[in-house]
Amino acid sequence: MKGIFQIGIVLAVCLLGEFINIILPLPIPTSVLSMILLFILLLVKIIKIRHIEQFGDFLLKNMAFFFIPAGVAVIKEFDLLKNNLIPFLVICCVSTVVTFLVTAYTVKGVMALQKRMGGTRHE
Known part of the structure; x- marks a missing residue:
């Protein structure tokens, strides 16, 4: 329930x-x-x-389950992508690295903020 x-x-x-x-x-x-x-x-x-x-x-x-439709769509539209495969892969790699960095520094900042505020509170 x-x-x-x-x-x-x-x-x-x-x-x-x-x-x-x-x-x-x-x-x-x-x-x-x-x-x-x-x-x-x-x-x-x-x-x-x-x-x-x-x-x-x-x-x-179960987050991985939600990536299946996107993966299938990429495979389905591969004919459109194969002409621009190198730029597509570069964009994917760069955006992945940027996402990792932003996430890491955000977590680092939040942890520092929580430490300064005296720990975490859960309700």
């Missing part, structure tokens, strides 16, 4: 993100808007971490 409740919260936030995206002409994908909305709701403590923790853990453990 708890799992269904957590899925419902996440789906409700996604539905609200879809609704906001329809009303406001923002050039932001609904999935990104929903993640921002969920972050804000967590930040102002309308939703507590414990309300979505189990479902979030499930999604993180």
